[in-house]
Amino acid sequence: MTSKKSLATSLMSLSAGLLLTLSAAGGATASPATSQDSVQPQIASTAIPSSTAAAYWTSERMRAAIPGDVLAEKAVARHNSKSNNLGGILEKGSSTKIPGTSARGKTTSLHMNEQPVSHIGKVFFTLNGGNYVCSGNSVTSANKSTVSTAGHCLNSGPGAFASNFVFVPAYRDGVAPYGKWAAKALYAPTQWSADGNIQYDTGFAVVSQLNSRNLADVVGAVGVAFNQPRGLTYKAYGYPAAKPFTGQTLVSCSGKAGNDALNPQFETQGIPCDMTGGSSGGPWLVPGDPADGLGYQNSVNSYGYGTRATTMYGPYWGEVIAQVYARAEAAK
Amino acid sequence: MSGKDPVSHADASQTPEEILAYWTPERMAEAQPREIRLPAAQDDPAQDDAAQQPEDN
Known part of the structure; x- marks a missing residue:
């Protein structure tokens, strides 16, 4: 035909x-x-x-x-060898643009689905009699056993510390490829644990060895950075579990941080993100030396506004949170 | 804050074995996401003012 x-x-x-x-x-x-x-x-x-x-x-x-460029060469040769009455047609006509479509169609999603990352995982804990889940990250430390998370993922803020705290790096669909790491100590800013001050919503867990090995030796550990300029561009990771997510896979959001205009006294920063509950405590990373490929952690997923939040806020990691980290990473 | 240690901490009262035994697949599956939701801005129609912090749901 x-x-x-x-x-x-x-x-x-x-x-x-x-x-x-x-x-x-x-x-x-x-x-x-x-x-x-x-x-x-x-x-x-x-x-x-x-x-x-x-x-x-x-x-x-x-x-x-046959590679297409072979055919193209022949076509060019033909064109050059004889007159072609189509000559000039390519120069005619009005400007036309036909938009393409992505494989998943139009989307307004503010997140990306990610493959598991060895040093990022879920944390499970018991607080005030209930069992909860958040996200966490293995960070560089002298004890090679320190996990960052949100303050509200290990302490009531204000109130008691959690029990049964465990870190599951690279979790996916119920599988723990690097095992489960039980915490032996939890650290938080006193301004979180005593006052529930959201400005300091960060915590660190020190985990026990597993099979005689340290966490950082098994999954790696991301560097940390404090007292950095505001307005950096971050990539935030987490395991959102509240609908429409399932908590079974890793998700990320990326964007330039801006101040919380509604509550500037928090001194927090927000990035465009639609991750839901369960992503709390997930790391905010800034690029590092391309040679190491890991980057530096400079905040955690902390809070949002309303039930369909499109901005994720994280605490500014200043001197107080640096002191908490220093105590945790040096703990035996 | 003067005079108060800026760092709080707690040591686990359970052994690692007890903690790992606690987290059965069923408990892990039923664990609830813990999150902080602040009341939404009144001028933002995309957000509700349904939540308080933190949520013990």
């Missing part, structure tokens, strides 16, 4: 079904332009059932296929 069509007609056909312009597989050939339609480009088209095309491309044919 060979036909001549104007460019506009051919584009309409593309939306209606599979339309291939072939010169070899389908046996179609470009017809010479005739006088009655010489002002429009001629397009040879062949409609082929997709099953036919798929069947045609056997493994042998795909391996033996």
Whole structure:
């Protein structure tokens, strides 16, 4: 089935079904332009059932296929060797742009799905009689056993510290590829544990060895940075579990941080993000030396506004949180 | 804050073995996300003012 069509007609056909312009597989050939339609480009088209095309491309044919640039060279040679009455047509016509679509269609999502990262995981703990889940990250430390998270993921703020705290790095779909690491001590700013001051919503857990090995030696550990300029660009990770998420896979958000305009006294910063509950405590990373590839942690997922928050806020890691980290990472 | 240690901490009262035994697959699956939701801004129609902090849901 060979036909001549104007460019506009051919584009309409593309939306209606599979339309291939072939010169070899389908046996179609470009017809010479005739006088009655010489002002429009001629397009040879062949409609082929997709099953036919798929069947045609056997493994042998795909391996033996000639690179397209060989055909292009021949086409250029032909063009140069004889007059072509299509010359000049490419320069005509009004400017046209046809937008593409992503594979998943239009989306307003503020997050990206991620593969598991060895040093990022879920934390489970008991607080005030209930069992909870948040996110956490292995950070560089002298004891090679320190995990960062949110203050509210290890202390009531104000109130008691959690019990049964465990870190599960690279968690995915119920699998703990690097094991479960039980905490032996928990650290938080007193301004969180005594006053519930959200400005200091960060905590650190020191975990016990597992199979005689330290956490950082097994999953790695990200550097930390304190007293950094405001307004950096972050990539935040977490395991959101509240709907529409399931908590079974790692998710990230990225963006330039801005101040919390509603509560500037918190001195927190926010990035565009639609992660939900369960992502609390996940690390905010800034790029580091490309050689190490890990970057530096400079905050954690802390809070949002309302039930459909589109901004995730994190505490500014200043001198107080640096002191908490210093005590935790030096703990035996 | 003067005179108060800026760092609080607590040592675990359970052994690592006890903690790991506590987290059965069932308990892990039923653990609730702990989060802080502040009341939404009144001028932001995309957000509700449903939540308080932190949520013990």
